[in-house]
Amino acid sequence: MDELYSIGDVARRTGLSVSAIRFYADEGIVTPTSLTESGFRQYDVHAIARLELVRTLRDLGAGLEEIRKVLAAETSLQELAVTHLRLVEDQLRQFRARRAVLRTMVRQPTTAEQVSLMHKLVSMSDDDRDRLINQFWDFVTDGLDIDPSYPERLRNQRPQLPEEPSTEQLEAWIELANLVRDEDFRTTLRDHFHRVFSTEQGKLMATPEMMAHAERQRRLFLEARAAQQAGLAADSPQARELAERVAASSADMVAAMTGKRDIDKARRAIVEHDPDRAAQWKAKATGLKLLTKYVLLVATINGTPKPQFDQAAATREWLAAALR
Template sequence: MHDRELYPIGDAARRSGLSVSAVRFYADAGVVEPTRLNEAGHRFYDVGAIARLELVRTLRELDTDLGEIRRLLGGGTTLHDLLTTHLEIVERHERTLRARRAVLRTLIRQGGTTAQADLMHKLVSMTDEERERVVDDFWNEVGEGLDVPDGFVDRLRTMRPVLPADPTADQLEAWIELADLVRDAEFRDSVRTYLRDTYSTPEGQTVASAPVQDFIHTDGAALVGEILAVHRAGESPRSPRAQEAVVRFMEAATALSGMTLTPEFRDRMAEGYRRIPDLMRQIAEEDAASEGPVYDDTHGRYLALVAAVNGTAPEEGPEDLPYAWIADAMRAPTTGP
């Protein structure tokens, strides 16, 4: 369509998706008047008027009353303003439908009640500040009086959901589940019990200490990333590139305890890494038989849902690491006769 071209009422109706009688009604009601009447009294519409008719059609489909429509179309708005308003309304309606779909899918999956439906609608309609408050309340209760090193709970608190402005249905469903969980007293108690049992022991206190946590989440993570990149490239664990990466990691790890990396310590670390898959299988079996809180059902579930809400790929789990390859790389070089 050309900006200055005029279209008879039949074309305007077809282009706007309205019936001819509806176009006449909105003209007579003073909502969208024709651009021009010819000598015979026939109505003609330009591009701007047709855009207004399209917006009217959308607003009526959303059950907007005529008074509100007149307000939106008033003030001599430009075509660009009309199109921008139209897009904002459609996108807002799309977000509303997406939220409703997430609620319905969750209710169907859970077999929810009317009360649960009301709660879920409130959860997906929360402001950013309200969502922050829900998560803060959770960590305030979980961390109160917990016997762990200073700053550890604050570090856990930073791993929190941030629902984007235009979330997908999957992100909304993850938020509904997460918000429901963190408000649940039994889940809070389970997470608290898991963290206490795991990080209040001498070994756990060491892992939860600031230097070790900083290493795990910053330098150590980057160094492990370098090792994995070498492995994915198909390099031998004894190649110069693999040795350079693994030695950097081991030197940084031993420096945490003020030790020096010796051939004997390299071999001990290598043996430790070689045994990790067996230890993980043993832990999994113990968790399966345990009646107490375990990682996957507590803090692990929280982190998985946070990743889903934030739309971030889950981090490579410990079970995915090439432990045998890393152990071979860590082994101290043999000295020939």
């Protein structure tokens, strides 16, 4: 015969209180195995195991009726787990959204209207987010007299929140959504594009041919950055060969614009690059700074590598040293 345990022993074994064990018995969830002549409840190991399962399911958020069905084999543990996993994941998404709003409120002065807006932004559907970004780029690129493929490239740089975004991604989305709704941000960026592409040279830069040249130049620059960060000496033959390829690509790009290819001029442009002057120019280029901010926020939201704009100067100096 199985050993029987008093309700006090069962409480110590299961971690449940005596009152909780009595409650489950009165509700017909786990009834005592037997009663003594004095009316004391006793439980065998099978009943104790059922009570331990009850405690676990309660900790996971299951209701009494759900537990009753599991114990009666009307519902499987897997079916119960699927239902509660879905609920827990929904709650986690809500908590992440709330945390993102609260952390934003802690960092900066926030009005009641802004709190309401932030909560609305983190609760947006994918379609709503797409609509907001499309409206932004419609405004920014309206009236640009350039190849239509370039505005399309801009539109493709869009935020895609993952199904389970981190707090950092939600905070970045709140910041980006506020930016693209901001009239000054939208207008300054639109003015930047209209100014850049108002000349024939600017229009040429937006053509698919020139964008392909720019992409090749970007990939070569990333290759140079990787070599520099890996510790390749600037005075090595490998560094010189890579720097020559960067110069040749730059010369090809200029040739596509002017019809004249001058490799020596391309080399000099790399060797004589003035980082201080470039930094001063970028500091004045408000539109470029805003576009950079947009790109960095999108990278954070999408969980993709961020462009390392701050490391470009070191790579340019490495290329210049390789050509010297």
